Amino acid sequence: MPSFSELTHAAPSRNAFKIMCDTVHALLMREVKARFGSSKLGYFWAVAEPIAQAAVLGLLFTLIGRTSLANVPVVLFLFTGILPFKLFSKLLPQLSLGIASNKALFAYRQVAPIDPVITRLVIEIATYAIVYMVIMAVLAWLGFDVVPDQLLPFFMANGLLIIISFGLGLALCAAVQQWDDTPKLLSMVTTPMFYVSGVFFAATMIPAQYWYLLNWNPIFHIIELSRDAYFESYTTPVGDWQYVTLFALGSLFLGLGLYRINRVRFSA
Amino acid sequence: MIMFKQLSKYYPTKQGRRYIFKDVNLSLPMDKSIGVLGPNGAGKSTLIKILGGADYPSKGKVTSPLKVSWPLGLRGGLQGSMSGRENVRFVARIHGFTDTKMVEEKVSDFAEIGIYFDEPVKTYSSGMRARVAFGLTMAFDFDFDVLLVDELTAVGDTNFKKKSEKVLKNKYENTKVIMVNHSANELKKYCQAGLLIKDQNLHYFDELDHALQEYQSCYVTH
Numbered sequence: 001m002p003s004f005s006e007l008t009h010a011a012p013s014r015n016a017f018k019i020m021c022d023t024v025h026a027l028l029m030r031e032v033k034a035r036f037g038s039s040k041l042g043y044f045w046a047v048a049e050p051i052a053q054a055a056v057l058g059l060l061f062t063l064i065g066r067t068s069l070a071n072v073p074v075v076l077f078l079f080t081g082i083l084p085f086k087l088f089s090k091l092l093p094q095l096s097l098g099i100a101s102n103k104a105l106f107a108y109r110q111v112a113p114i115d116p117v118i119t120r121l122v123i124e125i126a127t128y129a130i131v132y133m134v135i136m137a138v139l140a141w142l143g144f145d146v147v148p149d150q151l152l153p154f155f156m157a158n159g160l161l162i163i164i165s166f167g168l169g170l171a172l173c174a175a176v177q178q179w180d181d182t183p184k185l186l187s188m189v190t191t192p193m194f195y196v197s198g199v200f201f202a203a204t205m206i207p208a209q210y211w212y213l214l215n216w217n218p219i220f221h222i223i224e225l226s227r228d229a230y231f232e233s234y235t236t237p238v239g240d241w242q243y244v245t246l247f248a249l250g251s252l253f254l255g256l257g258l259y260r261i262n263r264v265r266f267s268a
Numbered sequence: 269m270i271m272f273k274q275l276s277k278y279y280p281t282k283q284g285r286r287y288i289f290k291d292v293n294l295s296l297p298m299d300k301s302i303g304v305l306g307p308n309g310a311g312k313s314t315l316i317k318i319l320g321g322a323d324y325p326s327k328g329k330v331t332s333p334l335k336v337s338w339p340l341g342l343r344g345g346l347q348g349s350m351s352g353r354e355n356v357r358f359v360a361r362i363h364g365f366t367d368t369k370m371v372e373e374k375v376s377d378f379a380e381i382g383i384y385f386d387e388p389v390k391t392y393s394s395g396m397r398a399r400v401a402f403g404l405t406m407a408f409d410f411d412f413d414v415l416l417v418d419e420l421t422a423v424g425d426t427n428f429k430k431k432s433e434k435v436l437k438n439k440y441e442n443t444k445v446i447m448v449n450h451s452a453n454e455l456k457k458y459c460q461a462g463l464l465i466k467d468q469n470l471h472y473f474d475e476l477d478h479a480l481q482e483y484q485s486c487y488v489t490h
Contacts, residue, residue, distance in 0.1 A: 022361060029361070108338050108359065109321025
């Protein structure tokens with residue numbers, strides 16, 4: 001990396017980390033405004049969308065006479081699948097376009113291509129956490145037992161999900177740089193992912209000889225593991241921490257590596 | 269002083285690497301303002317961008333103990349979907365200013381584009397863009413040693429030209445300019461020295477007139 005350390009502006013003297021924080025803060029303010037500010041309904045949709053999805057699926061299960069899935073109330077079961085999957089399926093397109101849609105701002109040397117990616121990651125995680133808590137608060141008010149059984153593994157599963165999404169998102173930034181059609185291909189992949197990630201079913205509901213059809217999918221593992229942590233009554237037969245951790249490290253390595261290789265091309 | 273060490277810049281094209289600069293070694297004495305000369309596509313904007321940290325060299329490096337501005341140009345720097353005010357706020361924030369209100373007002377006063385200041389930049393004419401881009405550097409007390417200007421004054425109306433000329437000469441008494449402009453008269457107004465881009469290399473001339481003569485004999489067909 002060519003050194004520009006000596007070509008600095010005369011603004012308050014800051015170290016590299018402070019500059020990055022200031023830049024991410026500046027990006028955060030404008031991204032949030034662009035995302036939620038243009039329509040007052042922005043925040044509403046963030047909560048309403050997963051609720052609508054859960055309502056449709058919940059209705060279907062109620063119609064066929066189920067009140068619980070894998071010993072868990074249908075509503076809770078669905079939300080603990082829909083919400084993490086939503087995070088994953090929103091992070092990938094958001095992160096992958098983070099660099100391409102902020103090119104004009106790389107004119108300022110303070111703004112590194114990875115900054116908008118980090119910004120979008122922060123926004124999506126914050127939205128996810130708030131939506132999760134709002135929905136669970138409402139369910140608690142309705143009389144459900146919404147407190148996770150084991151907090152630490154629950155946060156670990158979510159943390160691994162975030163690392164996987166960040167790594168893949170960063171790798172997709174490089175893909176977007178190379179091929180304009182990447183977003184189309186991406187949605188072709190993430191849409192069917194909804195049906196094989198255990199959003200509306202658990203491993204215990206399918207025969208063991210068919211597990212291998214879903215076993216490759218780290219998101220399936222994560223949803224299984226997070227339900228295992230969330231509900232005392234559910235124990236996952238397939239969720240594998242080791243596999244998910246390796247996958248997370250692999251995607252992080254891939255993402256950072258491709259970013260490093262392409263960093264010069266990103267700003268052009 | 270700005271030092272170029274083994275600087276190379278190429279762009280990958282279908283016909284292979286196209287070099288803009290190849291192994292440039294040069295020390296630019298920044299005691300005079302410099303006009304950059306070269307035909308279209310020679311690499312004037314690329315040079316400004318590399319100096320401003322908006323683009324990276326393919327090889328080698330550029331170093332300087334001086335405070336160098338970002339590239340002030342019509343492309344880049346301002347994001348189309350954000351309003352002028354939001355752009356200003358953004359630039360203030362990335363420079364570590366927490367009170368952006370003051371900066372916004374200063375730029376608004378300088379730019380004099382009225383209500384358009386709160387409209388998206390993509391609706392601006394190039395003159396209005398230039399006013400905001402230029403106003404940005406006026407508003408902060410950055411104390412730049414070197415101001416990078418890429419074809420910015422060319423698009424303004426008479427008022428804006430007068431105003432920016434005054435500012436460049438007064439506020440930036442100690443600031444030198446590195447300027448790209450296709451009008452020799454404009455260059456003469458601001459710059460005393462010249463930098464000619466020729467054969468993928470940079471040639472510095474102490475006198476702008478010498479650079480202009482060299483440019484004429486190299487590139488202008490009679």
